Amino acid sequence: MSPLQLDLARAAEERSDPMRVRDSRLDIAKGVLILLVVFGHLLPRIGLDDGLTNLAYTVIYAFHMPAFIFLAGITARSTRLIERIATFVILLIAFQALYYVAERRIGDPFAWSWTDPHWIMWFLLALIWWTLTVPFIERFPRTLVAVSAVVGICAGVLPFAGSELSISRSLVFWPFFVVGKVYGAKLFALTADLPLWTRVSGCAVAFLPLLALFVAGTDAGWLYGSGNFDHLEVSDPRGILIRACLTLIAFLAILALLAAVPDMRGPLTVIGERSLSVYLLHGFLIIALTPALAEFFSGGYGHAVQIGAVVISGFAAGGIAFALSSKPVHWIVSTPPKRAAAAIASLLTPRERAHTPPDPARNAR
Template identity: 45%
Template sequence: MPTRNHRLDRAKGVLIFTVVLGHLLARASPWESDLLRAPMYLIYSFHMPAFIFLAGITAKSGRLAQRILVFLVLLATVLPLMWVWMRLFGLSPDYTFLTPFWYSWFLLSMAWWTLTVPVIERFPRAVLAISLVTGLVGAAVPTVDSELSVVRTLVFWPFFVVGKLYGARMLRWAGGLDVGRRISLAVAAVTVTGILYLDEFDNDWFYGKERFAHVDVGVPEGVGIRLVLDVAALLMTLALLAWVGDRNSPLATIGRHSLSVYVLHGFVVRALQPVLDGSIAAYGSLTVLGICVVLSVVSTWLLAWEPLDRALRRYASTVADLLLSPFRSLRPAAGVGADSTRTRGGAPT
């Protein structure tokens, strides 16, 4: 019987914590503070590419329609609830039907990426090459933008494909490194991110949602910047996998229940937004950082409660099954409508 990969779960646990922390810090306008910019650069330089890489490792082509619909059901549930939720706190939910709001883009992109899994399995090398190209030049396509999360889907697709094809081997490789190599990998990863921080690199690039034209760069420069960011994200991802450990723990449990944390943390963050807005001026950057870390730990722990995660998954799966049920009823029963003669090797016998 295969055993659970606790290294993967623990990595997810770390990453979902960084998602919550990054979104809480973002409510306090951290990019204007030298102190808060450091953790923001560290988080946003790799946390979503790493999450997408790990999603690729566990992606399967079985029950494809149901898997895709689960993400779409969650998306269709989150958007109206978030609209109402933000209104309750006096916030303006500025989004349209075609543009996923804030963190919900990941749910739509996961549906897109999951749709490509059978093609990745059938044509691995070709899809890998295509994904690497689209990851670099996807933001140059003039006809797409934030609508339907197209740019982000293209930009981050290589991490999903690499995770699907090579993720398990890379996970084992990172886990087998000795201490010296793990230290070297971590130093290299932090150095690249540190250079971006010292250079005051435009943080809009980390989101991967804008076309090159929107950030006022040409295609050659945009491709070069995208390549540097991809390398930085890959180094940080490998460093995380090398250091995260491979034993069952509360962190691994959080990783296994990361879906509920991801889907629900946005409601916590938006509820705290009126408090965090302007908090740097009132309390100072260091205090705000400490508060956000504590809030992130508590929120992540509570939202990773197993019954909550199980209920969310059951809800999405049940709705997806209900939506698919009419199509399943159209399938012919075994042997009904089939040719009276059996075929062998494609030829009737």
């Protein structure tokens, strides 16, 4: 297929798929969530263990990654599958190495592993596993919704479900990806024109279970999704019940988020459009800021410090996200890996042979 034919095919694919056209509400939702990702990673670094910061941490981690994965499912496609997976592989290897170098420079390197992605890198490996399931989701959508729900809730019974190969998180969060792929666009459409009072009440209702998780002292390990039930020290039946409740709570929060996001353009829209660069790069700034943040909030100023920690972390998260979503930064992070992945895919994908029409004059001879 010639480059021109390839461009025309991609343009036809985008026209036939309404979600390929940029949706401001989708980008704003991604912008809100990537801010929460940065904010959630800043909070533990300030060195405080108090009610307000723990409440913010619990609320964020109970739904922000499930919601982010749900949105990833909406935009997932089986077309150019090799190119998409190659892009994730390139980013995973490159940024795993970059984070190793960065942490080695500050004297706190992690143990290098090809099978256990470091820190935020688990998401890229999980994206590879989820993307591989997209053709099956498109072929058997309702079946995969049911299967993924059972797998996600019961994944903790598997003795090998842990951080290796991001298996535990891939299985636990898979239902959000599948539901996003199958029903995400419809849910966005259904929540587009809800009245204001419905949006506000929906957010209030969704917040109550999140608050209950904090009051109940939910272990953060449950929210990470990275360990099996043995690791979390619960029996299988109890673990299945807890995981089912956490899954339902996260889905309720996702629905509230879809209802809350407005249809408008603004800074959050840009941050959402370029959330990949924010996700991959914000860890470097957090590593650099950690000593200063911990020292600043170590003076012991009581409740004022709690409020100040949350407020300053929020502003810092916004500043980091805005800086890392600039067009040049996003281009550097996204374009070279995509071009390299396209080149790899072209080598691995069989090319169409050019069809030469028969020559009537030659046949006559």
